[in-house]
Amino acid sequence: MSAALLAGAVLTALLPLPLTLPASLIDLRRGIIPNALNLALLVSGLGVAAWDDGIRGFGLALASAAAAYALFRAVRAGHARLTGRIGLGLGDVKFIGAAAAWTGLSGLPVLILAASLSALAVIGVLAATGREIGRTTALRFGPFLALGLHAALGIQAALVLGPID
Template structure:
């Protein structure tokens, strides 16, 4: 039985991504921050994966998409703050989304965000059902849900053809 070397290579990069995302989720859950070092590691791994599966120009393209995502979400973060006078999305989340774009591209960001948002809503609903008071001002770290979205989106893109 022939071994698909491209799939094995992807799984190697994906396993490293899983470790980074689990660490990120745990740290954000415990401390409420997403460390810059983990965001950088995810971005570097994403660029390396793009280069390994294609060519060096794919790495440059991944960095360009990451920069575009960073600018868009930083502007959305600022706009929300100006309108509501409250922080809605942390700067670590913005950096994470930029790093995630090296893995899923601009076209994968909506799938990542949908996955993250739905799982966060499910978690909030579960907490509400368990008796915890969830109000408008209740803060929840979004990093663990973004990490889950990042882990699921490349799998959706690769094996289900979602893009």
């Protein structure tokens, strides 16, 4: 992969940053991801998909967003039913749906894996520094989902562009 193609992969991965950065900061401060930011992430993902592949791309991105939202809404409900408490915020569920418009369903496993592993690393650091971690420890997941989105986009772009020469 040439330097220009590598730069393109990095730019692709960073494209939603103007939306994911404020969403992450607001989630850290207030514990919510605003609907307006989730909607903007969805609409921009649909727009990029339409730009890349016309109405077919738009339709696939919309279907991916809807399927991801439905899946994680069900996961949220199942967890609440089993434990009696909410473990995944509704803003996080909406973010995952909107992010799927960018990554498609094929990028969702990387997004969730990167988000989960980075959150687990932060929990490990907190525990190592003496913070008590337990079942009721709350962790704002939005920043980790944003990181996961960027990781998924970067990996997808790198796979499309091919190996580095």
